[in-house]
Amino acid sequence: MTKVRAIAVATLLALPAAQAADIEAGKAKVAAVCGACHGVAGVSVGETIPNLAAQRAGYIEAQLKVLKDGTRKNPVMNAIASQLTADEISNVAAYFASLPGAGAAAKSDFMPQLTKTGVTFPEGYDKSFVKYHTINFPATKQVRYYFANKAAVDAARAGKDLPNGAYLFAEVWSAKLDEAKNPVKGADGFFVADKQLFYTAMARDAGWGKDIPDMLKNEDWNYAVFTLDKKHRPNVNQAECLACHKPLDKVSYTFTLKELAAAK
Numbered sequence: 001m002t003k004v005r006a007i008a009v010a011t012l013l014a015l016p017a018a019q020a021a022d023i024e025a026g027k028a029k030v031a032a033v034c035g036a037c038h039g040v041a042g043v044s045v046g047e048t049i050p051n052l053a054a055q056r057a058g059y060i061e062a063q064l065k066v067l068k069d070g071t072r073k074n075p076v077m078n079a080i081a082s083q084l085t086a087d088e089i090s091n092v093a094a095y096f097a098s099l100p101g102a103g104a105a106a107k108s109d110f111m112p113q114l115t116k117t118g119v120t121f122p123e124g125y126d127k128s129f130v131k132y133h134t135i136n137f138p139a140t141k142q143v144r145y146y147f148a149n150k151a152a153v154d155a156a157r158a159g160k161d162l163p164n165g166a167y168l169f170a171e172v173w174s175a176k177l178d179e180a181k182n183p184v185k186g187a188d189g190f191f192v193a194d195k196q197l198f199y200t201a202m203a204r205d206a207g208w209g210k211d212i213p214d215m216l217k218n219e220d221w222n223y224a225v226f227t228l229d230k231k232h233r234p235n236v237n238q239a240e241c242l243a244c245h246k247p248l249d250k251v252s253y254t255f256t257l258k259e260l261a262a263a264k
């Protein structure tokens, strides 16, 4: 064996030890972030989120890699996985794999810092906010109307980041259906609204982001869903809102900033 090859072989043999996963570091990451949805002990908070306790480490790593590079698509997990390093991926995989599995009925609680929100119902928004946009949602047969307060509209028009005090609000309505159960369109091309279902909201103010883990934090934005009687809808996990809006950090975490800037 030549000297060069001997060194190469020695390096190869040394690799697995150098890459051994750090279960404690994985546990800390899960406690800080992943636990918001998958539960700190790998038992998830709800039906649409997989349990990861006792899952095989190799499978978890493989899924996180394809979620990170985007070949497996899920807006929430793409945003999360893109922020994980290769080491963090092996660490969290090793941690989840080390946990005992749970029965199908078991559920974890939401993280309290992600159920707390600074956003309150914007009384009188129909008079004081600007209605700046409408979107049809054919899949859910809904139409949404978007409103923004003056602080948000002024900043967007001036091409500035949305400041503290900015408030974006949406009314969610079911569409009126024809006999074939398809949404009826008005002359403007938008679905004709039938019944209002709920409201969604995002707003920011000083310090509102301070208890939110970095991988989820949208600066000082908080989120809320309101029922028709203007109360906070129970069981809203802000982790989902934050994760999906997180990649929009260059546009004030707002999907409709262009439309807002063009508001009349």
Ligand code: HEC
Pocket: 029, 030, 033, 034, 035, 036, 037, 038, 048, 049, 050, 052, 060, 061, 063, 064, 073, 074, 076, 077, 080, 084, 092, 239, 240, 241, 243
């Ligand atoms: C905001 C909620 C949320 C957070 C926070 C979150 N996840 Fe997820 N995760 C999901 C959802 C929802 C899915 C299911 C995705 C799908 O349907 O494709 C998922 C799927 C996964 C999967 C694939 C599981 C499978 O069976 O294929 C892995 C692995 C995973 N998450 C790991 C993590 C790790 C590690 C973290 C923390 C760094 C994390 N997740 C944080 C919501 C979340």
Ligand code: HEC
Pocket: 075, 076, 135, 144, 146, 168, 169, 170, 200, 201, 202, 223, 224, 225, 236, 237, 238, 240, 241, 242, 244, 245, 253, 254, 255, 256, 257
């Ligand atoms: C799966 C990704 C995803 C999740 C999760 C999500 N949003 Fe959004 N959000 C969007 C998209 C895309 C838009 C653009 C228009 C639309 O779909 O309504 C949007 C728009 C909004 C708007 C209008 C302002 C803007 O950004 O354009 C508000 C307010 C809002 N979302 C609140 C919420 C709240 C509250 C939650 C959590 C309960 C949430 N969102 C969860 C993707 C998401």
